[in-house]
Amino acid sequence: MSTPQIMARGLDVRIGKHHILKDVAVDVPPKKITVIMGPSGCGKTTLLKCFNRLIDLTENVKVKGKVIVDGQDIFAPGVDVIAVRKKMGLLSQRPYPLPMSIYNNVAYGLRIHGTRGHDTLDAKVKHYLEAVGLWEEVKHRLREPATALSIGQQQRLCLARGLAVEPEVILCDEPTSALDPVAAKKVEELLVKLKADYTIVLVTHVLRQAKKLADQVNFIYLGEIVEQGPADELFANPKETLTKEYFSGEIGY
Amino acid sequence: MRRGRIQEAAFTFLMVSSLALVTATLVGIVAVVLIKGGPALSVDMITETPTAGYYLGGGGGILNAIVGSLWLALSATALAFVVSIAVATYLQREFSTPRLANAVRTVLELLWGVPSIVYGVICFVIMVFVGLGTSLLAGIVALTLLEVPIMTRVMDESLSSVPPELKVSAHVLGSNRAETSVRVVWRQAAPGLVSAVLLAFGRGIGDAASILFTAGFTDFIPRSVLDSAAALPTMIFFLSTSPLPEVRERAYAAAFVLLALVLVISVASRLLTHKLSTYVVK
Numbered sequence: 001m002s003t004p005q006i007m008a009r010g011l012d013v014r015i016g017k018h019h020i021l022k023d024v025a026v027d028v029p030p031k032k033i034t035v036i037m038g039p040s041g042c043g044k045t046t047l048l049k050c051f052n053r054l055i056d057l058t059e060n061v062k063v064k065g066k067v068i069v070d071g072q073d074i075f076a077p078g079v080d081v082i083a084v085r086k087k088m089g090l091l092s093q094r095p096y097p098l099p100m101s102i103y104n105n106v107a108y109g110l111r112i113h114g115t116r117g118h119d120t121l122d123a124k125v126k127h128y129l130e131a132v133g134l135w136e137e138v139k140h141r142l143r144e145p146a147t148a149l150s151i152g153q154q155q156r157l158c159l160a161r162g163l164a165v166e167p168e169v170i171l172c173d174e175p176t177s178a179l180d181p182v183a184a185k186k187v188e189e190l191l192v193k194l195k196a197d198y199t200i201v202l203v204t205h206v207l208r209q210a211k212k213l214a215d216q217v218n219f220i221y222l223g224e225i226v227e228q229g230p231a232d233e234l235f236a237n238p239k240e241t242l243t244k245e246y247f248s249g250e251i252g253y
Numbered sequence: 254m255r256r257g258r259i260q261e262a263a264f265t266f267l268m269v270s271s272l273a274l275v276t277a278t279l280v281g282i283v284a285v286v287l288i289k290g291g292p293a294l295s296v297d298m299i300t301e302t303p304t305a306g307y308y309l310g311g312g313g314g315i316l317n318a319i320v321g322s323l324w325l326a327l328s329a330t331a332l333a334f335v336v337s338i339a340v341a342t343y344l345q346r347e348f349s350t351p352r353l354a355n356a357v358r359t360v361l362e363l364l365w366g367v368p369s370i371v372y373g374v375i376c377f378v379i380m381v382f383v384g385l386g387t388s389l390l391a392g393i394v395a396l397t398l399l400e401v402p403i404m405t406r407v408m409d410e411s412l413s414s415v416p417p418e419l420k421v422s423a424h425v426l427g428s429n430r431a432e433t434s435v436r437v438v439w440r441q442a443a444p445g446l447v448s449a450v451l452l453a454f455g456r457g458i459g460d461a462a463s464i465l466f467t468a469g470f471t472d473f474i475p476r477s478v479l480d481s482a483a484a485l486p487t488m489i490f491f492l493s494t495s496p497l498p499e500v501r502e503r504a505y506a507a508a509f510v511l512l513a514l515v516l517v518i519s520v521a522s523r524l525l526t527h528k529l530s531t532y533v534v535k
Contacts, residue, residue: 052425054424054425057421057424082427082428082429085424085426086426086427089425090421090425092421092422094418096418096419096421096422097422097534098419098423098440099419099437099440099441099533099534100532108423108436109427112427113427145531145532145533146532146534147534147535161426162425165427
């Protein structure tokens with residue numbers, strides 16, 4: 001197996017008095033879909049937020065341990081947080097388009113990272129909207145506000161916006177939980193397509209989705225990793241009782 | 254079921270009567286100003302400066318006060334905007350700690366409550382200290398001080414109500430704090446920021462006490478920031494203390510001009526707000 005793109009070791013997170021993550025170790029292999037699965041409130045999102053240091057924005061948070069991205073510990077002092085975040089796209093539970101036009105939502109990231117010139121911007125915006133299958137739907141209304149799109153379209157726009165920054169990793173935090181089944185399916189298909197070029201970390205509590213998309217699975221419960229391994233093995237015969245109970249629907253949901 | 258209907262009726266009654274009260278007050282003010290000042294309204298009034306006998310019923314107009322008021326209020330609002338947007342942005346969580354921010358908010362609310370005459374007196378003391386006479390500049394400074402707490406506090410409210418998820422969206426794209434604030438947060442909060450500016454402007458253009466000592470009064474249009482300047486509120490004050498009824502009439506006419514100015518600017522900013530709301534994420 002190739003070197004993991006993201007490695008968490010001894011990751012321990014406390015927010016206020018709550019012990020959210022307990023000594024977590026996770027490997028995220030490159031160009032695969034790594035699923036982080038578990039019931040609501042078990043620390044999945046917190047783990048995801050550690051990967052791009054979005055956790056910094058949380059109040060009263062204490063992080064111990066290491067998260068190594070491309071060989072560099074991103075929690076080490078002196079790390080350029082902006083560079084870390086630029087490497088990671090994030091798709092959140094609900095789409096939050098920026099308060100600007102469809103076009104500018106995609107162009108925003110390009111502009112702040114130094115892309116100039118109308119032609120270059122136009123071409124790139126088109127490219128990334130095509131990458132998420134949105135171009136045909138919006139090419140005549142690029143100047144309209146992003147909020148004029150449906151939720152599903154907004155979610156794909158947010159994905160395009162993230163891709164425009166040219167990340168290596170896409171972090172997905174239950175990206176389909178606010179979408180209708182058709183829109184959710186489109187996003188799932190996109191993720192499968194995108195793993196050819198990107199490393200994907202998918203947080204989900206939908207077992208069906210995990211089974212469909214995962215290459216690598218981490219089952220997390222109450223802040224601890226219960227079981228991890230390749231998807232086919234883990235789904236075929238889970239070793240831990242907790243995992244079995246989760247699969248059978250006895251815990252969680 | 255019956256109780257629900259009574260409640261419903263009671264609240265509807267309260268809301269409708271509150272609305273009626275507010276509307277009636279506004280209509281009342283405009284009506285009084287128009288009825289009492291109507292006869293004094295003329296083209297001369299807004300195109301000419303006062304002649305020597307204007308305050309005794311002679312010819313001329315209040316152009317000096319109209320121009321003075323616009324200079325004072327527009328400049329003060331522009332200066333206050335620069336200060337307020339910076340302070341209000343700094344009060345957000347990305348920049349300051351909640352403790353500091355809340356302390357500053359309390360101070361701003363206290364300053365909001367300071368009577369405008371106090372700002373006037375303070376500026377007057379400073380003017381004497383630096384050897385400056387009554388001038389447009391001093392008036393602008395006094396009005397700026399008056400406007401900053403109001404504008405900052407309202408801007409702060411508007412910036413604070415930007416959803417944190419939106420800031421996260423900007424951060425994950427690799428924006429630094431300045432880019433997030435200027436390109437995303439300000440844009441999302443733009444309609445609220447315009448309201449803040451409008452509120453402060455309304456307060457500034459209508460205030461007499463703070464400019465009484467600072468801008469002074471003159472029958473001429475100021476030609477530099479070091480000249481004294483008249484303003485509509487001070488003009489209204491002087492005209493309305495006259496013993497002559499035809500001069501008091503002019504005070505109402507001047508009040509009408511002030512109302513009309515504020516109305517024009519309010520409507521313009523409403524249109525601007527509407528345009529700025531297009532891209533706001535709800």
